[in-house]
Amino acid sequence: MINQMPPVLSDGELVLRAKAGDLDAFDALTTRHERRVYSLAMRMLRQEQDAEDVTQQTFLSVVEHLDRFRGESSLSTWLLRIATYAALKIIRKRKGLDIVSLEEATEPSDHSDTIPHPEFIADWRQSPEQLVETREIRRLLDEALTQLDEKHRLVFLLRDVEGLSIKETAAALGLSEANTKMRLLRARLQLREQLTQTLGDPATQLIRSHNHPR
Amino acid sequence: MKCEELLRMLNEYVDGTVDPAICEEFEKHMAGCDPCQVVVDNIRKTITLYKNGQPYELPVAFRSKLHATLREKWKEKHPIK
Numbered sequence: 001m002i003n004q005m006p007p008v009l010s011d012g013e014l015v016l017r018a019k020a021g022d023l024d025a026f027d028a029l030t031t032r033h034e035r036r037v038y039s040l041a042m043r044m045l046r047q048e049q050d051a052e053d054v055t056q057q058t059f060l061s062v063v064e065h066l067d068r069f070r071g072e073s074s075l076s077t078w079l080l081r082i083a084t085y086a087a088l089k090i091i092r093k094r095k096g097l098d099i100v101s102l103e104e105a106t107e108p109s110d111h112s113d114t115i116p117h118p119e120f121i122a123d124w125r126q127s128p129e130q131l132v133e134t135r136e137i138r139r140l141l142d143e144a145l146t147q148l149d150e151k152h153r154l155v156f157l158l159r160d161v162e163g164l165s166i167k168e169t170a171a172a173l174g175l176s177e178a179n180t181k182m183r184l185l186r187a188r189l190q191l192r193e194q195l196t197q198t199l200g201d202p203a204t205q206l207i208r209s210h211n212h213p214r
Numbered sequence: 215m216k217c218e219e220l221l222r223m224l225n226e227y228v229d230g231t232v233d234p235a236i237c238e239e240f241e242k243h244m245a246g247c248d249p250c251q252v253v254v255d256n257i258r259k260t261i262t263l264y265k266n267g268q269p270y271e272l273p274v275a276f277r278s279k280l281h282a283t284l285r286e287k288w289k290e291k292h293p294i295k
């Protein structure tokens with residue numbers, strides 16, 4: 001059978017067709033979203049085999065539960081939630097935690113009032129647009145992410161890499177919004193620190209005075 | 215506003231969800247505080263850099279296996295009448 005589906009069908013239209021049993025439409029949806037799901041899994045788990053498992057589980061779950069997707073969120077948000085849930089299961093298994101949620105598993109310091117202070121403050125030598133995706137930059141970004149605590153990394157991945165809202169990120173990870181925001185702040189500050197160490201121009205480095213007048 | 219308070223509002227400011235009155239104070243502080251200004255700029259660039267990151271490609275062998283598995287599962291779920 002020749003697939004005559006035009007390439008520009010929206011997710012919504014493809015979902016409708018898939019719900020009606022159209023395998024080509026489902027296949028097109030998978031093709032459209034598989035890299036995003038796989039990338040999230042790779043960034044969360046940093047292990048190819050596990051990322052493949054998560055990707056497969058996610059789309060198998062779509063076959064099973066597509067009729068439950070009502071379109072309150074975008075399809076990609078829905079997929080990322082399913083993938084996050086599957087990835088968290090693997091993370092918990094790795095840690096030997098069965099029932100404990102990510103929230104419960106964290107130390108109380110998360111609720112403390114201290115925010116890490118920026119140390120190395122300097123303008124970057126290049127804009128993000130100039131920093132084209134070279135292998136070096138990619139490694140730098142991956143390494144900085146690896147340095148983060150898992151709980152901070154997961155929030156950053158969903159919110160800033162995948163573009164979920166705070167609310168969606170909190171829901172996907174089973175966290176409160178306040179906790180999600182605090183983790184995001186820590187993640188952003190820590191990544192800024194790391195990247196600026198490499199990308200900052202030492203000639204523009206600023207020293208923050210301890211007793212700032214304001 | 216002190217540097218410390220500014221740090222606390224960083225998310226809201228960078229994401230554009232900060233209360234307008236606080237936003238004004240935030241910007242007033244930045245205008246007189248170079249370190250905070252640079253930190254905010256660094257943070258924005260950090261986010262942009264990650265946001266623009268290239269996705270990982272599925273290994274080719276995995277991808278074909280995935281699609282075959284899904285097709286099979288689909289046919290189980292939607293048997294041809």
Ligand SMILES: [Zn+2]
Nearest residue numbers: 216217247250
């Ligand atoms: Zn300041």
